[in-house]
Amino acid sequence: MLVGVIGKPNVGKSTFFSAATLREVAIADFPFTTIKPNVGVAYLRTQCVHQEMGVVDNPRNSSCVNGTRLIPVKLVDVAGLVEGAAQGRGLGNQFLDEIRQADALIHVVDASGSTDAEGRKVPPGSHDPLKDIEMVEREFDLWVLGIIRRDWEKTSKLAEQSAAKITASLAARLTGLAVDEKEIELVMAQLHLKPEKPTEWSDSDLQKFATHLRERSKPSLIAANKADLPSAMENIERLRVTGRRVIPCASEAELLLRRAAERGFLSYTPGDET
Ligand SMILES: Nc1nc2c(ncn2[C@@H]2O[C@H](COP(=O)(O)OP(=O)(O)OP(=O)(O)O)[C@@H](O)[C@H]2O)c(=O)[nH]1
Numbered sequence: 299m300l301v302g303v304i305g306k307p308n309v310g311k312s313t314f315f316s317a318a319t320l321r322e323v324a325i326a327d328f329p330f331t332t333i334k335p336n337v338g339v340a341y342l343r344t345q346c347v348h349q350e351m352g353v354v355d356n357p358r359n360s361s362c363v364n365g366t367r368l369i370p371v372k373l374v375d376v377a378g379l380v381e382g383a384a385q386g387r388g389l390g391n392q393f394l395d396e397i398r399q400a401d402a403l404i405h406v407v408d409a410s411g412s413t414d415a416e417g418r419k420v421p422p423g424s425h426d427p428l429k430d431i432e433m434v435e436r437e438f439d440l441w442v443l444g445i446i447r448r449d450w451e452k453t454s455k456l457a458e459q460s461a462a463k464i465t466a467s468l469a470a471r472l473t474g475l476a477v478d479e480k481e482i483e484l485v486m487a488q489l490h491l492k493p494e495k496p497t498e499w500s501d502s503d504l505q506k507f508a509t510h511l512r513e514r515s516k517p518s519l520i521a522a523n524k525a526d527l528p529s530a531m532e533n534i535e536r537l538r539v540t541g542r543r544v545i546p547c548a549s550e551a552e553l554l555l556r557r558a559a560e561r562g563f564l565s566y567t568p569g570d571e572t
């Protein structure tokens with residue numbers, strides 16, 4: 299299981315990553331601190347079934363600590379994304395290549411609104427994090443659209459003339475994104491796109507296709523970070539009403555707690571109620 303940690307620059311992606319994996323990585327209050335991706339392992343907590351079933355377990359890929367099963371999840375923390383990245387701005391779409399195989403995404407946002415669209419510091423509450431979410435989703439979609447559009451005229455004509463399935467050629471070009479034929483078929487049905495007439499699909503159809511594919515193949519949640527700052531509260535509610543899955547977090551505090559626990563200064567297990 300691979301989870302990509304993505305978002306605009308300077309929102310706390312690496313802090314979140316470090317708090318989750320305890321890996322030491324570069325963290326600083328300016329954009330593009332991270333250039334090369336950081337990879338580490340975090341653990342998902344779940345109740346182990348061995349007690350309920352009255353058996354002695356012997357987990358191979360995870361561990362059981364006092365009845366809590368710790369399931370390893372690989373995280374990849376990448377460079378920040380800015381408007382125009384799909385066309386090469388900022389660090390461009392190189393980072394997108396690093397998360398193409400991700401099974402899911404954690405989209406970190408600065409819920410306190412204290413960084414502008416490019417990740418530079420601004421007074422807390424003066425930037426709208428919803429705009430950042432929309433920008434990152436748009437850039438991701440444009441990148442997928444770029445892959446679909448490449449030689450689209452030729453590919454769609456060829457598929458129609460030879461009765462070869464457009465689904466198969468789309469799956470071949472999207473395989474790097476961990477998208478399969480079944481997902482492509484489902485999205486086509488959802489959008490009422492005729493598989494036998496791809497030359498009739500409009501550009502707006504292709505755009506919707508890219509968005510739906512992203513939503514289906516890269517399920518994501520919003521980590522509403524910097525929730526410790528007072529200006530975050532109102533924004534978190536605004537983000538929630540958009541219907542997205544929003545989890546408030548304070549990665550800096552979490553990282554401090556985990557490091558203190560690691561050094562034995564206090565007892566803290568991530569996910570504990572208190
Ligand atoms: N108040 C507050 N600050 C935070 C929190 N998490 C991170 N920060 C600060 O935000 C700044 C940016 O943190 P990074 O983790 O480097 O951010 P990033 O998104 O990885 O940045 P880039 O790699 O440059 O894109 C640092 O000064 C962190 O200390 C938080 O929960 N609350």
Ligand SMILES: [Mg+2]
Pocket residue numbers: 311312313324331332376377
């Ligand atoms: Mg970083």
